[in-house]
Amino acid sequence: MTPADFQALAEFLPADRIITAAPEVERLSRDFYWYSPILKRDLADKLAEVVIQPRSVDELRAAIQYAYHRKIPITLRGAGTGNYGQCIPTHGGILLDLAALDKIIEITADGLAVCEPAVRLGAIESAARQSGWELRCYPSTYVKASVAGFCAGGSGGIGSITWGGLRENGTVHALTILTIEENPREIRLSGQDIFKVLHAWGTNGVIIQVELRLAPRTLWAQIAVSHPTFERAFDFSEALALNDGFKKRLVTCFEWPIPSWFAPLQKWVPHGQALSFFEIADDQLERLTHSVGPGGGEVVFVSPYSEVRRGSQLSDFTWNHTTLWALKADPSLTYLQCGLDPKRAREQMRQLKQRFGSEYLMHVEIVKWDGIVTPGSLPVIRYTSDERLQEMIDFCGEIGVSVANPHVNFLEGSGRWRPDDEKLVAKQQYDPHGLLNPGKMRGFAATLEQTPTSPTGFVRAYGD
Ligand SMILES: Cc1cc2nc3c(=O)[nH]c(=O)nc-3n(C[C@H](O)[C@H](O)[C@H](O)COP(=O)(O)OP(=O)(O)OC[C@H]3O[C@@H](n4cnc5c(N)ncnc54)[C@H](O)[C@@H]3O)c2cc1C
Secondary structure (H helix, E strand, O other): OOHHHHHHHHHHOOHHHEEOOHHHHHHHOOOOHHHOHHHHHHHOOOOOOEEEOOOOHHHHHHHHHHHHHHOOOEEEEOOOOOOOOOOOOOOOOEEEEOOOOOOEEEEOOOOEEEEOOOOEHHHHHHHHHHOOEEEOOEOOOOOOOEHHHHHHHOOOOEOHHHHOOOOOOOOEEEEEEEOOOOOOOEEEEEHHHHHHOOOOOOOOOEEEEEEEEEEEOOOEEEEEEEEOOHHHHHHHHHHHHHOOOOOEEEEEEEOOOHHHHOHHHOOOOOOOOEEEEEEEEHHHHHHHHHOOHHHOOEEEEEEEOOOOOOOOOHHHHOHHHHHHHHHHHOOOEEEOOEEOOOOOHHHHHHHHHHHHHHHEEOEEEEEEEOOEEEEEEOOEEEOOOHHHHHHHHHHHHHOOOEEOOOOOOOHHHHOOOOOOOHHHHHHHHHOOOOOEOOOOOOOOOOOOOOOOOOHHHHHHHHHO
8 A cells, every 4th residue: 555545545534444553553453363373473474554444334335445446455354353363464455444333233023133244242142132032152252253253254152052053054144245346236145145255254245234043042051060081071061962851052071181271260170170061041950960970070160141241151261262261371282173073072082182192182062063963172282383283183184083274374274165166256256356355265366457546536436
């Protein structure tokens, strides 16, 4: 970008929408990429040249038109809680921080949340609960994370044991996007079409409205159970996950010493024990408590699910928050994202422990993927070198454990690419010059138009 670009932006956007101060640009150009020692090294110097914070879709549209006119890269930011550098601008340009587009438009009587892109998931959960509904699934970052950021970057979380991933069961009812064209089109995608932009890392359209299907509200209870070994904790957790008689939102288990890193919980975390965290329907708590003893387990914590952010929740220590607590305790730790085979999970975990020992610590989130109760796994890994990390990923592949690699910064490498290339086709249609989050969708082959156009020319055209 040139000084003329900054001048031109200031001609059609109010001054407080444009951020050029280096520390602020740097802060907003970051997410939790540093979870990965590889991304931490590779992305450390990647920054936007300017941050634009639109307060309306019209301002957003004007910024897009300008970027299109000048062929300036655009990266989209919700709350910046992604952990693969998804919203880090690798080619400079404009960072569009959508945080101000944060209104819940409607919670309909039949349980649909219609939202602007940067509504925080915690705000949707609160509003939904007041109307007798709740989110079907949400990431452990729900207090901060935006709904469009979840759709573009996330996969599932608390609730996925019942409702599956975000991509399942029509949970994302519709997404409305703006295209990156001379005259950005507004397109509402529903049904199978949502997959064009769902989990596309903001590479092929700017989500300006999300419609999420909700679940009927449940009064939840949180419970932590300890077991002397991880194997017993897993047996108990899996049995609960498979038992349709229990209504569940969270089934997590951790190998020791992972629980020792949950600093705020040390008052009751038993030393040397494996732990399981559950969220189950409050009226089933007594039944669950009675089932704990026979396997050698012990209930070590019980609390109702209080509303969003009334004190910390057990879920604040699950999903990728587990890795955060581990990293706080020991910065040489990192993680992987694995899918165990439901029929061979015990054998696979035994093989992994045999090969890597305490370098590979078990953290399992049991979910229902495609209708099948599946042990998802976010193992805490001791990082020593890129080669050793790769050896672990390769070994997982050899024994049939799938890996969505969180140490790469492009969509196809992260393991969630669909073979029909629908995201790539959508990019060719909605972002023909490849301006959105360039570099993150490697398959995008279109050549960029190299002819720069004059900034003042744009301002005249926009003014017209
Ligand atoms: C501690 C921790 C725990 C986590 N736990 C989970 C978890 O349980 N489950 C899970 O799925 N993820 C989890 N994550 C990842 C992340 O928090 C979630 O995916 C979250 O929903 C991202 O939302 P965000 O608003 O922060 O998105 P951002 O990080 O701002 O953006 C994520 C991606 O979405 C794109 N994007 C943002 N807004 C738009 C838009 N309007 N249109 C198009 N693209 C857009 C960005 O360009 C980027 O590629 C975790 C991360 C951390 C650090």
